[in-house]
Amino acid sequence: MSAEAIFSSQSQPTTVDCGGKVPVEHLDYDYIEKCKDVKYLEKILGVLRSGDMGIYPHLISFCESHLEKLDPRSRTLRKESPVATAASLSKEEWSQIVDELKTWQEETKKAETSLKKQAMFDALVKENMAPVRGSSCFVPLSQNSVPKGRTKPSKRALPRNYREWDKFDVEKQCEKIDENVISTDPPTIINTGNPKIKTKVDVSMLQQQEKVLLANREKDKGNEAFRANDYEEAVAYYSRSLSIIPTVAAYNNRAQAQINLKHWHSAMTDCQRVLELEPGNMKALLRRATVYNHMGNFQMATEDLRMVLREEPQNTAATKLLSQIENKLSECQPEQQRKGKKILIQEVEEEDDNSNDKTKAQQTACPVQPSQPVGGEESSATPAERGDMGNAQKKPHGRGDGGPHSESNNSHHGHWRSKGGSSDKYKVTQESKEKVANGSSKRGSTASVQGDQSSSGKGTPVGGNAAETVNLDAPCGALPPPLARLKNEGNLLFKNGQFADALEKYSQAIQGYTDSGLDSPEDLCILYSNRAACYLKDGNSQDCIQDCTRALELQPFSLKPLLRRAMAYESLERYKKAYVDYKTVLQIDISVQAAHDSVNRITRLLIEQDGSEWREKLPDIPLVPLSAQQHRREEPPSAEVLQARAAKAARDAERKAEIRFSALKQEGNDFVKKGQYQDALGKYTECLKLKPDECAIYTNRALCYLKLERFTEAKQDCDAALKLEPTNKKAFYRRALANKGLKDYLACSSDLQEVLQQDPNVQEAEKELEEVTVLLRQSLANASPAKPRKTVPITEVEDDEATTAVPNCRGENITTNLQPTTAYDFGQSLNAARCSKNTVACAELLASTAPEVLPQYLSSQLDGHTISFIMQALDSHLLEKDPNLVYQHLNHLHTADRFSVVLMLLEKDERRHMTQLFEHLSAVESTEFTKNDVQNLANKYI
């Protein structure tokens, strides 16, 4: 209507008035085209449609289309159309609708029947209901007759009775009202009762189905409120929906509503919940990015947005937000650079100092070495030490230095990590490590931590806090003073964030270097690497790659250029190359977290890009020789630095090896905990390659051997451990077990006695000793290799070394007779194993039982759980070792009494175990049975 008014006021042939009639000459294409008066056009259309002036179908449609252009919502254009039928839709559309309807009908039918069953809950529901309203209240139809006690005397216009209404003139009344609005009017009632909406719904009495319905409805209400911009109400309804059934959609929507209300923290929690329920939910990521953006956490925001764009590259919202954030980031970039300078100065500077004060470095580094406990039995200290290392890596100034300096540094790290590329963390890591290694201590220090401090002292001469006092003329390696100055200037500029200027300095230095014909590849390497850093900062990835490659030609396998090149590749989206570089970095130093992260990220990308065979498309990852890892800084031939290098390299290698060592050990321990002794064995063996004199590893490996029943090897390991530590009671205990396995009871008992002598409180040893004594006596009496009547299984499940300071836990030691001779024994053992869910014990039990007698043993106590338990045991433990035995067992098991009955009663889960077992079994190649045999057997079971 308003649109019409506007149009008519602008109309070209100004409002046509022809006494309500449309002259014939107006029924003309030209006239209609020029006419801008919607109302008149409608009139013309009416005349045309009526056919009074003749029927002109083309003119009618022309008029309609013209009218539609002017006012698409004109009522005249509304045509009465017959209702659509199935025929008016395309076949696919219709069949889709019908299908939907059909499934809905089926679903509701099911729902209905289940609803009918629930009628019994009605009584309960009723109790929950609101009470009946006070009986028969009289509400007058008009307010003048309202009893005074009930309502406040209102100053509203008095309602009229119906007769009066007939004479009522709304317009006049409105004007009247407008005229004498009195300020004492009661205030406008605004129905925003959000606080009154309960945010929780009591659904304790409802069935799942009703809950779903209700939750959906509340969510719908939330959506509607959201569309009406009632965000608070929307939040209330979403909360109600969530209180019934938490769903991703409701959380997501509530997050958006909270965002609109600017409740960032609530929005954040909601996004997190969605991502917990459904990792990678695009909407939640996008919303979280928005929240991060508003909370000022741009780095996280960009990460989320990148993730979204990876999945949906066309997502315009994400693209827009990302560019916004990037703008913001670039705006505050300079500031950040300034903030981050202290780190940068270290980074660059300590490279300069590589060749400085080497001897001192050596001295200071060496004493550190013995003070580092290296895992093992005293592993309680290891985590702490590792923590120290981590600490040192992350916060080079974290200790000792104290004061504002260290604090500011810490904050920089946080800052860097949040803002910067993935390598930032690493930069620090490497620095600190190098510092530890070659720390040119001006104060002289002995501990590694102090080494850190001292290296920071370099950046701030004599512990001064002012980074500005950098001595530009500080000597740099083998560089002649002018070049060193250039380089230092470059470093200073870099740390100040003037990357382009720093770039120039470095370029000059490199030029000068080549001109001077020096032969110090290491320095050149550093120069290239530094320049690469500048290029990287400038976003010039190509040149960065070039410089890194040059640096790497000079010094293969040096970390920083590799890492920088990887980052450059990544930013150019050459993921394969980036992957290779990151992998190489990790080979050199496994502790580079940034590289780990990036590798994970890129792996995902590559899988997406190339499918599951992505690995095959990768270029070869250069194998970093151990020597390169350890001596990667030893190559430079500069004679005077060689000695220091060697020391530093040794120190480096020490560290690397140690990290690798502890990582391997940890993995081994984890495997032990999981019961994968074979894998653990491999890890421990690797550990021993790195450190052949580590007692704990020997004992750990012995445990694995014991579990795998390779007693001879176990004994050898224990011997080795005892050589290193002649009083290690674990080694003694394990050797005892090994001896027992080897049926050397005499040696066993002496070992156990040794253990008890050291620590009389070891109950396992006592128990073992008792048993072994019995066995010993027997064996002596029989004078023959006696059948051991009882063996105590080696179920020292938690290896004590694996975890720090975990008290010896014996809870899982279950006495299981592993070699039963009667059905009773067998039953006891089986039950014991089953009660503790110890499939290992069960597997051992089965291993020691002849398949032929299994049905006999089982006969009386066969039930579904037993079968399933046996299946599990066979599957998880025995199959690997001895598939033939498994086959034999299965071949006999089905002959047991009641087997067919029990089989029928198996539960779904139990059946699944069974199927799994047969699948695995059929995958095994064996000479004793063929796939067909397995198939036949399976038919009897499944």
Next chain:
Amino acid sequence: MSTPLSKPQIIAHIQKSLNYTVFDSKWIPSSAKFVCLGNFPRGTGVMQIYEVQHGEAQLVKEVEKPKPIKCGTFGATSLQQRHIATGDFDGNLNIWNLETPDVPVYTVKAHKEIVNSIDGVGGLGIGDGAPEIVTGSRDGTVKVWDPRQKESPVANMEPVEGETKRDCWTVAFGHAFNDEDRCVCAGYDNGDIKLFDLRNMSLRWETNIRNGVCCVEFDRKDINMNKLVATSLEGKFHVFDMRTQHPTKGFASVSEKAHKSTVWQVRHLPQNRDIFMTAGGAGNLHLWKYEYPAQRSKKDSDDVDVGVAGSVNLLQNVTLSTQPIASLDWSPDKQGLCVCSGFDQSVRVLIVTKLNVV
């Protein structure tokens, strides 16, 4: 405006001719069945249950009742029971168990004359608080019933002695967003619309739309009252924004002339309160969408808040028959499915597509 492609289509899925005049048709919640209420030519009432099956409406059950049944509702029953409350020509309010529809589970002589309209709230998980039924009758009264209380209504809204009695044509519940608040809106033959506040037991607001009010409905019963649509005898309908009640101007409204004849019914889509369908006297259906204004309230010259009405958009209109469509009901479970019945003695199941994209 929606593009033609995303425009909802109204499709006639099933049409069933009946041998009686049908006044009301209602979906049974959580089922693919609907109930038809009507009047046999011989003057008795009838209640039929149909099930939608394989593109047909199969008669499941039919019961004859002594008095013609005018209207029904499931609004006050639990999802498990799904008892229908009906009003008949004799002024009786009955509640039937559809499994055993021979004897009512609740019956009361509610009004002296025909029950024109009925509505329920507090059941089916819609609306907090007690289950209540409201009936509006030709005798001029509007009564609220609680199925747990026999004989007498819990609230009675009638003209005082000496006042002219107007025929109440339509009633509707609303504002039932917590245990206490609840409103009843009633429309009368003279164009009066009255809003009763059941919490304060008072008349909260009244207006007149000049022509008989055929149907009123809140966009949702169980929220803080948001919108009210009232249709009128001469083909207009009014949408009131119920959020801001000005002390003198009341609620802001927008009106639209939709049909060339009486708008008999308006029903909001249960899944989206801003979409509603009106059924007209010329056998046509119009599907509308309400668009909110940028600001739902503003300050008037005296700095008092006054509501701002939005606008309505026609999404689709179709003609079903030449006779008026008297009843319309959306399926509460399946979006877009609705049943309507007209005075051409037939009931139709319609499918409205693309409601989720408008």
